[in-house]
Amino acid sequence: MKNKIIEGQVIPFDQSNIDTDAIIPKQYLKSIKKSGFGPFLFDSLRYTDPGDLSTTKKRNINSNFVLNIEPYSSGNIILANDNFGCGSSREHAVWALKDYGIEAIISTSFADIFYRNSFKNGLLLISVNKDELENIFSEISESPKYNLTINIQNQTITTPSGQAYSFTISDSDKERIILEYDDIELSLRHKDKVKNYEDNMKLLKPWIFEKNND
Amino acid sequence: MKKTLYDKIWDEHLVHENEDGSSLIYIDRHLVHEVTSPQAFDGLDIQKRDIWNNNSIYAVSDHNVPTQNRASGIDDEISKLQVDTLIDNCKKHKISYFDLNNINQGIVHVIGPELAITQPGMTLVCGDSHTSTHGALASLAFGIGTSDVEHVLATQCININKEKNFRINITNNLSSHVSSKDLILHIIKIIGTSGGTGYTIEFTGDCIENMSIESRMTICNMSIEAGAKSGLVAFDSKTHDYMLNKKYSPNKKYLNDAIKYWENLVSDSDAVFDKTLSFDATDVLPQVTWGTSPEMTTDINGKVPNPDDENDSSKKQYMQRALDYMGLKANQDINSIMLDKIFIGSCTNSRIEDLRQAAKIVEGYKVSDKIKQAIVVPGSGHVKAAAEKEGLDKIFVKSGFEWREPGCSMCLGMNNDSLLPYERCASTSNRNFEGRQGDKGRTHLVSPSMAALAAIKGHFSNVIDFVNEK
Numbered sequence A: 001m002k003n004k005i006i007e008g009q010v011i012p013f014d015q016s017n018i019d020t021d022a023i024i025p026k027q028y029l030k031s032i033k034k035s036g037f038g039p040f041l042f043d044s045l046r047y048t049d050p051g052d053l054s055t056t057k058k059r060n061i062n063s064n065f066v067l068n069i070e071p072y073s074s075g076n077i078i079l080a081n082d083n084f085g086c087g088s089s090r091e092h093a094v095w096a097l098k099d100y101g102i103e104a105i106i107s108t109s110f111a112d113i114f115y116r117n118s119f120k121n122g123l124l125l126i127s128v129n130k131d132e133l134e135n136i137f138s139e140i141s142e143s144p145k146y147n148l149t150i151n152i153q154n155q156t157i158t159t160p161s162g163q164a165y166s167f168t169i170s171d172s173d174k175e176r177i178i179l180e181y182d183d184i185e186l187s188l189r190h191k192d193k194v195k196n197y198e199d200n201m202k203l204l205k206p207w208i209f210e211k212n213n214d
Numbered sequence B: 001m002k003k004t005l006y007d008k009i010w011d012e013h014l015v016h017e018n019e020d021g022s023s024l025i026y027i028d029r030h031l032v033h034e035v036t037s038p039q040a041f042d043g044l045d046i047q048k049r050d051i052w053n054n055n056s057i058y059a060v061s062d063h064n065v066p067t068q069n070r071a072s073g074i075d076d077e078i079s080k081l082q083v084d085t086l087i088d089n090c091k092k093h094k095i096s097y098f099d100l101n102n103i104n105q106g107i108v109h110v111i112g113p114e115l116a117i118t119q120p121g122m123t124l125v126c127g128d129s130h131t132s133t134h135g136a137l138a139s140l141a142f143g144i145g146t147s148d149v150e151h152v153l154a155t156q157c158i159n160i161n162k163e164k165n166f167r168i169n170i171t172n173n174l175s176s177h178v179s180s181k182d183l184i185l186h187i188i189k190i191i192g193t194s195g196g197t198g199y200t201i202e203f204t205g206d207c208i209e210n211m212s213i214e215s216r217m218t219i220c221n222m223s224i225e226a227g228a229k230s231g232l233v234a235f236d237s238k239t240h241d242y243m244l245n246k247k248y249s250p251n252k253k254y255l256n257d258a259i260k261y262w263e264n265l266v267s268d269s270d271a272v273f274d275k276t277l278s279f280d281a282t283d284v285l286p287q288v289t290w291g292t293s294p295e296m297t298t299d300i301n302g303k304v305p306n307p308d309d310e311n312d313s314s315k316k317q318y319m320q321r322a323l324d325y326m327g328l329k330a331n332q333d334i335n336s337i338m339l340d341k342i343f344i345g346s347c348t349n350s351r352i353e354d355l356r357q358a359a360k361i362v363e364g365y366k367v368s369d370k371i372k373q374a375i376v377v378p379g380s381g382h383v384k385a386a387a388e389k390e391g392l393d394k395i396f397v398k399s400g401f402e403w404r405e406p407g408c409s410m411c412l413g414m415n416n417d418s419l420l421p422y423e424r425c426a427s428t429s430n431r432n433f434e435g436r437q438g439d440k441g442r443t444h445l446v447s448p449s450m451a452a453l454a455a456i457k458g459h460f461s462n463v464i465d466f467v468n469e470k
């Protein structure tokens, strides 16, 4: 069976309820593309001057924000508090995280829509319990250069000191990350079943399928 | 086995169960707007896939559209490209689209129910988290990301795991001038912004039964702010009446069959819920949010809380950060908070009943000279027309409000309507996140009548006292 290992510096983002408006602010949602959002990730926290899709001048960096602090600025794994990704369903948030180079996020809980969007784009989300989260946070505060190794097949996180935590994800989410499969292709395998269901419903609930007007 | 309303709609739409426990669920209606769809249509093109059923889809531009001077089109070129892209995609795939001059145009969650695009018992999705709104019509409705928009376009299905059942039962009635907005803020205050994560919430009890469909929509709308992707209210005689004589109401020849089907859309009397919360509606007072999350809410008679009273250190920090962002002091009286702007609108509170409530408060009064701008943005062309017929627009304009064209507007400020840094707004919308209404802008979520009263006073004030003293 194939595997995927994610390894890298952790970015300690000690906040709960980090919402998708914060991850990618609205002015960037005007884009009709999926790429190019990385420079605007956490835009209003990362920069002190406002920007939008047409901004070309160099932005002023907020040197207090965790993504702008060494060694976190080279990180690829975010560590955050409860309910990460709440709010708007904008998938742009996931595209921005991926485009920036984030490969995994560890938290105690994630908002539902964000959770789905992440795995659909190959972004790994790991839920740990409160104690585990606090352990990792306190270890980082002691040694900021802090590399985690995440083994997706075995579902383990290994800390620099060698301690291992296990985590759960569904088999299908695991495959989404490892095999990067196409969800639509998989669903279309059941095309005939969908067609049958639909034909049946057209008889049972015709009002749903016939437009009254227009 | 006894079933909840959620179980019934789920079972009815189940096409296939996967080995991993997820299920392929058939989607009856798909609503599309300009912001979350371009990449989905693009994805179809790249893979050379067709749309499964273009008749199930209705599209509208709402997030990015101007609410003034519509005749001159959209100034902002990037916004215009996004709207034009939706128009092109709809033409190409023969999808119903309501353009800016069409009376059917409006916020996607206002027009869905209003045109009876949404009907009881349907599954409905939209690339927008406030799709939960439509659950007020006993339909299973939830927001999805753009990958899932593409998935539904191509397959008419979505692959999801079933949620658990959460029942929130509210006994008795709300006091007068306390609205369903106050009720849902009160609920979020109790259960928190992740209290509903993993659940579909059904709202029950005499409070909900006695409530109008539009008020129910406000509650379901903000279920997502409690972490639940869907909110639900059972079908009843009010839903029945609401569904008749609308643009896309069921064809007359099927109406009786439809009604018969709808009547079953209630939870069985002894259905089992995984979680239940019950409380008394008479306990609910007008609410004001003081922080940067909808759970940071208190009564109008209350004070801004003190982080020092919180024992959990990370919560304490979170509260302090919110107070700093909001420019508020611990223990400050809520009614001492002075405002700069007033926004009445959004998919939470821009329907005719909301505008009536607000107009009733402002009639005969002037917007305080402390307020820089007060705007009313009706949720749709139909709401706007109905309000103008009743003369509500004149009441608003006379007291100093601006009367706008329909759209999302200052709820998220993608168009020109937004807060400047540090401006403070009483808003009838649903999110008070940092920067939501504009970079460094400060949002307080309230009901329409509380926003209207704040406009007159220049600060928050208790609408119950105001009406009683009148």
Ligand code: SF4
Pocket (backbone or CB within 6 Å): B062, B063, B107, B108, B109, B128, B130, B346, B347, B348, B407, B408, B411, B412, B429, B430
């Ligand atoms: S009004 Fe606000 S919350 Fe509602 S759909 Fe528009 S942007 Fe989203």
